[in-house]
Amino acid sequence: xxxxxxxxxxxxxxxxxxxxxxxxxxxxxxxxxxxxxxxxxxxxxxxxxxxxxxxxxxxxxxxxxxxxxxxxxxxxxxxxxxxxxxxxxxxxxxxxxxxxxxxxxxxxxxxxxxxxxxxxxxxxxxxxxxxxxxxxxxxxxxxxxxxxxxxxxxxxxxxxxxxxxxxxxxxxxxxxxxxxxxxxxxxxxxxxxxxxxxxxxxxxxxxxxxxxxxxxxxxxxxxxxxxxxxxxxx
Numbered sequence: 001x002x003x004x005x006x007x008x009x010x011x012x013x014x015x016x017x018x019x020x021x022x023x024x025x026x027x028x029x030x031x032x033x034x035x036x037x038x039x040x041x042x043x044x045x046x047x048x049x050x051x052x053x054x055x056x057x058x059x060x061x062x063x064x065x066x067x068x069x070x071x072x073x074x075x076x077x078x079x080x081x082x083x084x085x086x087x088x089x090x091x092x093x094x095x096x097x098x099x100x101x102x103x104x105x106x107x108x109x110x111x112x113x114x115x116x117x118x119x120x121x122x123x124x125x126x127x128x129x130x131x132x133x134x135x136x137x138x139x140x141x142x143x144x145x146x147x148x149x150x151x152x153x154x155x156x157x158x159x160x161x162x163x164x165x166x167x168x169x170x171x172x173x174x175x176x177x178x179x180x181x182x183x184x185x186x187x188x189x190x191x192x193x194x195x196x197x198x199x200x201x202x203x204x205x206x207x208x209x210x211x212x213x214x215x216x217x218x219x220x221x222x223x224x225x226x227x228x229x230x231x232x233x234x
Contacts, residue, residue, distance in 0.1 A: 003130070004123055005104045006039055008032070010051035010081070010112035015074050020083055022113075022166045022208050025055075031113040031205070033060060038115045040066065045123065047078040048096045048101065049112065049208075052086060083208065085148070086173035087111075088166035095117050095159055106130060108153045114205035114214070121198060126153040133163045133193045137183050147183060149175035151201040182197045 010032050013025045016150055022028060032049070042059060044134055047067045049060065054073035061067060074089055091109065101107065107125065110116055126138045139152035154162075165178040165185070183194045203214045 002072050003105055003127060003133070005045065005100050005107045006040070006045050006047045007091070007094060007107045007109045007120075008036065008047060008049045008102075008112035009087050009109065010049065010053055011074075011086060011090075014054040014083070014153040015053055015076055015086060020208055022206060025053075028113065029059075030054070035113055035115050036060060036067070039119070042217070044120055045119060045121070046104070048094060048098055048107075050090050050098075051112070052093070068098060070094060070097055072138050079171075081170045082174065084178075085166070085169040087164070087175060088169060088178075092163060093160070093165075095156075101156070104156075105134075105154065106136075106155045106170050108151065108226055109149075111150045111205075111208070113208065114150055114203050117126075117179040117202040117204055118199065119201075121150075122153070122197075122201065125170075130155065132182065135192040137186060137194050138197055139179065139183060139194070140200045141180065142200070146180040148197075149179050149203065150203060152197075157188055158182070184208070190232050 012029050012032065014020055014023055036047070036049060040063070048070065049067060051068040052072055052074035054186055056072055057069050058068065070093060073084055077085070106126070108126070112149060116122070129138065130136055135155050135157050137152065137154040137158045141147040142148050162179065162182040165182040169175065169178055186192050187194045205214055206212065207214060
């Protein structure tokens with residue numbers, strides 16, 4: 001279980017409002033707490049919860065052997081480059097400051113308000129793959145040039161590629177595009193690989209952009225699996 005850590009990214013008090021529907025800090029904090037409790041109960045992995053609004057996290061579960069909390073104040077940017085750019089800042093902060101991350105070889109980045117219902121199955125598959133391919137990104141390309149940024153796995157050597165592409169994120173070049181481009185760049189080097197998540201992440205929660213519930217029922221999930229196999233877009 002020490003070969004993988006769950007990274008939950010969060011912003012309790014939003015510092016970027018572009019394309020953001022869920023803005024109330026109390027609502028957002030409750031969603032983060034619910035998701036965190038889900039991963040505590042449903043998995044055995046260590047968890048990093050990192051947020052960028054300098055929030056006080058006393059009400060969150062106190063489990064230092066299992067959960068590491070990181071919080072900092074991200075400054076507003078003009079013009080606003082969107083929440084994806086802010087999320088990239090969070091990941092960078094984690095790489096610079098996390099004790100848990102220094103002790104592991106790989107992580108799964110998950111948008112902190114969301115529950116990945118099949119996280120254990122995906123994690124087991126990822127760890128099996130890394131035994132044969134120790135340098136790996138494991139993500140879900142849901143359409144051409146777009147990779148699902150809500151949940152993706154990677155060994156730590158992928159981070160410089162994602163960080164480099166993330167510097168270009170703005171309101172017209174989002175996380176999904178930068179993740180796709182970084183994976184392609186990473187794949188050019190020997191012994192570095194990309195493998196598509198199959199089955200796709202089964203996600204429960206609300207979209208931060210549209211405020212709508214994600215469709216996570218089992219029939220919809222199998223529909224995504226079939227579409228993924230038919231499209232073969234990577």
